[in-house]
Amino acid sequence: MSFNSIHFFVFFPIVTILYFLIPFKIRWIWLLFSSYYFYMCWNPKYAILIGISTIVTYLSGILIERTNNTVKNTEKAKNIKKLWVILSFIINLGILFLFKYYNFFTYIIVRLGGTINFTINFPKFDALLPVGISFYTFQALSYTIDVYRGDVKAEKNLGIYALFVSFFPQLVAGPIEKSKKLLPQFNKEYKFDYYRVKNGLIKMLWGFFKKIFIADRLSILVDTVYNSPKDYFGFEIIFATLFFTFEIYYDFSSYSDIAIGSAQVMGFELSENFRQPYLAKSIKDFWKRWHITLSSWFRDYLYIPLGGNRKGKFRTYLNIMIVFLASGLWHGASLNFVIWGGLHGFYHVIGEITKPIKNKIIHKYKIKTDVFSFKLSQIVTTFILVSFAWIFFRANSFSNIKMIINNLFVYNPWVLSDKSLYNLGLNSSEFIIAIIGIVIVMFIDNLQKKENLIEIFNTQNFVFRWAVYVFTIIIICIFGIYGSGYSAQQFIYFQF
Known part of the structure; x- marks a missing residue:
């Protein structure tokens, strides 16, 4: 399930409303169920991998803390704790290596072997990369290290710990939270707070604006050039590279904004990314x-x-x-x-x-x-x-890099005046809208260096605030990149 899908616009209100209606003692169960459902909408069987990572790091924390309490010899206790940390890393990084890096490294070994006339064959591991595997693996491993260092106590409730690893707002693309910040929050009761909910929704709206209005529009031109680099030169590559520079920022930061905002609606505080x-x-x-x-x-x-x-x-x-x-x-x-x-x-x-x-x-x-x-x-x-x-x-590949850099230095200033820039996937109107979007976000970024704009915005009168809400939603609906013939663009960092 992606944040910019109709599925999420139905899922999130249901999760949030029931979260505030049910008793505090069972809220973690509801959030854990919702988080696993959120992830399983991509590929149900890969939820097993999150489960393995969760159980391994949970047990490592329990065993490290038990070692602290039962082994009196300091040096011996340290060695035993290191063993649990090493085992946790081997299992978790082993899974990550298998799904993400196995084919890459075996390919390198085969190529290196070929340079010295040594033939070696490896079985190919043909499987889709699990969404967000690097994110939740790093978050889970940080818990093992934190318990080893004594920064946090081992979490005894497996369900609460499983929620820490799989919390749906930041599950597949961060922010990567440390256990000492996020884990204790699941043991606190958060009541419905109008201003907190409003601020969270504003943060989410800003994220949707950056993703749907700007990032997905920029990606059209970027994909046109970078998917056929042999056909483009000079300023065409420069514009595509500049557009990607902003696309990846707005795409990734929009995910973080929506994640932070959705967590804030329910009372949880995630780190700024x-x-x-x-x-x-x-x-x-x-x-x-x-x-x-x-x-x-x-x-x-x-x-x-x-x-x-x-x-x-x-x-x-x-x-x-x-x-x-x-x-x-x-x-x-x-x-x-x-x-x-x-x-x-x-x-x-x-x-x-x-x-x-x-x-x-x-x-x-x-x-x-x-x-x-x-x-x-x-x-x-x-x-x-x-x-x-x-x-x-x-x-897309190392060979493309060489082609792009070679073509980058081909001098073609006429594309700035002959309108050929409008043949890169965006017509003149779309191109201008993309530039306006970039300027808007950079302007807001500059203002936010010293001021909390949400707090300032909340001091404005009711009519102005609602005019901004409605105007932003209308702009997204009219000028957003979606609709017939378009599939909701995945966030770039989902692939990591």
Whole structure:
């Protein structure tokens, strides 16, 4: 079930109304049932995988805590707890590897074997990638680590813990929540609160606007160019890449907005996943603003355990590269994603290495760093670097990447005046609407740097607020991308 489907518009009100009507003690049962139903609408049999991940990590938490209580020898207890953590990781990552990475790695091994005339054959694993498997696997594994570290106590109620792993608003595309934040919320009673519900619905409406009005429109032009890269050049590729830069942001952040808003309606607080990422002044700053919960996961459970920045500059740079390469691989079993992650790691490392040089230049030439022009130059530079990296993320294959980059530098300025840009899937009106949508969201993003716009909006008079609600819904209905001949576009991050 997708958020932008008629199914969800029926499902969510029913779940929410019954949630507030039934007694608090059995609400978790209703939410757990609803969450599994939500997931099983894609493929019922893959709910078994969530069940396995849930049971394994639940038992690992119980066994780790039992070890703490029963084994008095500190060193022995530590080794036993590590064993439970390792087993939890092996089983969960083993499932993830089988469904997501097995064919990729066996293909690489076969190709490497071919270079030295060594033939090896592997059986092919032919199965659809379970929706959201990377998200719920990482969330479940974080619980095992949190219990091992003593950050949370093991959850004794298997049903409550199962709800933590499968909570439907953020099940298939995040935010990736840590157990110490989300798990305790299922033991609290939330009563119906008009203002909280209203704010949650506003957040959802904003998400639907970004997805249906903007992201799905941008995808038409992006798909036209990137699915046939040999036919397009220069400014056509530039526009497609810029459109994808905004498409993936609006698509993914819209999912997060709808997830956060729907959880808020019922009383639950999920983490913000984006904070105006395209206003970042460096790549390091970008990753503090983009997919924040995944960045936090890699920082807390990979970068810091590897040593972080505590073991010298070389190890720091190596750890950064490992984290970004792992992040790229997390996104998909393809060389494209690995290169994308590695490129961001390279950006990050080069930024750290050249930072002292830049500071010396700034100091020597007395460059003002607190003025608009300097900040704008930082934002534009970061945006260009990020946009270029998206080419590797969006391209359908490695061979397409080479073709796109080669064609990118073909000079064809006439497409800006001969209207051929309107032959890329969007006519002139659709193209203008897409640009207007981008401008609207960037404008709102800029305003939200310092202000909580929902709170400000709530201080406006009744007529103005309802006029905005109705106008937004009408705009989505009239100009949204849906209807006859159109199937509801899946959110991009469902594939991860």
